[in-house]
Amino acid sequence: MAETPAPIRIAACGCVTPFGDAQASHAALIRGECALRRVPVLGNDGGDPVPLALMPGRPLDETAPPGWLSSVKGLAERLPPGAWGSPGRPVFVTGSNFGVGGLYALGRTGNAAFASWGALPTCTEQLRLALGWGPDVAILSHACVSAHLGLLEATRAIEAGAADEALVLSFDFLSPFVAGGFHSLKILNSEFPAPYRERASGAIGLGDGAAFAVLARGRGDWTLEGQGVYNEMHHFTSNRADGSGFARCLEAAAGAADGRRVWFKGHGTGTLDAGRLEVAEASRAFPGSPITGWKGSLGHTLGSCGLVELAIAIESVRSGIAPGTIGGPGEPMGPSVALDNFGTRGFDGVVCASNAFGGAHAAFLLCHA
Amino acid sequence: MAPASPMPDPLTASLKQLIVDTLRLEDTSAADIPDDEPLVGGGLSLDSIDALELVVRLEREFGIKIASSEEARQALASVAALTTYVRERGDPSRLPS
Numbered sequence: 040m041a042e043t044p045a046p047i048r049i050a051a052c053g054c055v056t057p058f059g060d061a062q063a064s065h066a067a068l069i070r071g072e073c074a075l076r077r078v079p080v081l082g083n084d085g086g087d088p089v090p091l092a093l094m095p096g097r098p099l100d101e102t103a104p105p106g107w108l109s110s111v112k113g114l115a116e117r118l119p120p121g122a123w124g125s126p127g128r129p130v131f132v133t134g135s136n137f138g139v140g141g142l143y144a145l146g147r148t149g150n151a152a153f154a155s156w157g158a159l160p161t162c163t164e165q166l167r168l169a170l171g172w173g174p175d176v177a178i179l180s181h182a183c184v185s186a187h188l189g190l191l192e193a194t195r196a197i198e199a200g201a202a203d204e205a206l207v208l209s210f211d212f213l214s215p216f217v218a219g220g221f222h223s224l225k226i227l228n229s230e231f232p233a234p235y236r237e238r239a240s241g242a243i244g245l246g247d248g249a250a251f252a253v254l255a256r257g258r259g260d261w262t263l264e265g266q267g268v269y270n271e272m273h274h275f276t277s278n279r280a281d282g283s284g285f286a287r288c289l290e291a292a293a294g295a296a297d298g299r300r301v302w303f304k305g306h307g308t309g310t311l312d313a314g315r316l317e318v319a320e321a322s323r324a325f326p327g328s329p330i331t332g333w334k335g336s337l338g339h340t341l342g343s344c345g346l347v348e349l350a351i352a353i354e355s356v357r358s359g360i361a362p363g364t365i366g367g368p369g370e371p372m373g374p375s376v377a378l379d380n381f382g383t384r385g386f387d388g389v390v391c392a393s394n395a396f397g398g399a400h401a402a403f404l405l406c407h408a
Numbered sequence: 409m410a411p412a413s414p415m416p417d418p419l420t421a422s423l424k425q426l427i428v429d430t431l432r433l434e435d436t437s438a439a440d441i442p443d444d445e446p447l448v449g450g451g452l453s454l455d456s457i458d459a460l461e462l463v464v465r466l467e468r469e470f471g472i473k474i475a476s477s478e479e480a481r482q483a484l485a486s487v488a489a490l491t492t493y494v495r496e497r498g499d500p501s502r503l504p505s
Contacts, residue, residue, distance in 0.1 A: 240476035
């Protein structure tokens, strides 16, 4: 009789934010601290002051090599040892912007040193060499659901027998190019974000972030269930007004929850329309589940947010307390929005969701094994 | 599309032409754009990306500063709303006389 394969679990997970590692970040959020500070949107070139959360000591402006490389190397030191990128141990590198600020710096300065970090493939190759990985490295980039996609592909690789264990590394570090882009969309301005709160106008903050997860069969304390991704294919920057994109993506996680008591770690950037839709559909899919979001403190860490916030969600379950929704003032968008910290011991798991430009949505149910 | 209203002032006419030029509306002339029709989601079928292009052009042309997407939405509610917005916030030296 064929043996049932051991379930795939998260064998290791960690992150780095301006507050520090996952434990330090969780503790800071529990204390209600805000990592966002007003920074000129174009760095040395000035511009409007906007809320950004940068790694301590790292300027917004690009350098060659990138100033964020030390943060990624520091994070990589916490990886389980082994020959990552060798056969059976693939690496999935995910992010939204990679070193794109380097291309902007290249264009402005003409300094060729920026070139090798500017594009996705070259940036990843530089990283692969810096971290001593083998050649089996894949790149996944789909805006703010990039990390979720990495987790899904890593899961599928193991399920298909193409990997014994898989590493997902996700990172996004800010630059004048990235901050300027969101500023030009009028969603990054001088206001601090207030996720899931009603106010006259919405605003986001942006943050540096990096995280990793190692997936393996039968090892680790955490399971990912009901991994779902869905693209509503509606518009670059807006969602269907009926919330169907959010609803559709949550179906898999809701099915996996199957009546179990869960809390909801949402995307919650601080924009109004998306926040309202997210609260409405999360409340519908998981009635009574407290909804929380942490981008009001960490800023939106873009392509890395799914994995950065997964690491903090794990700390929340491990410690027995989850940070409430941090942000500016305003009435909550729904009764389920948790403005205060809350205990996690009475819950069976947490649904983690992210949403992205282009109408992409992703979610999964995280449970302790 | 409903017939356009007569263009009452130079700023309104200028804004309608700016819309046509900025968005490269090949099948629409400035005179075709009604004063009170919604610019986004109305007969012109403009979307949020078109709105963003208009915002950038308006800021450059008239020296205004639109701080948020909600403020942009209000300013672009219609040509009439946009005329009022630009007249109130624009650099007077850049407004058509």
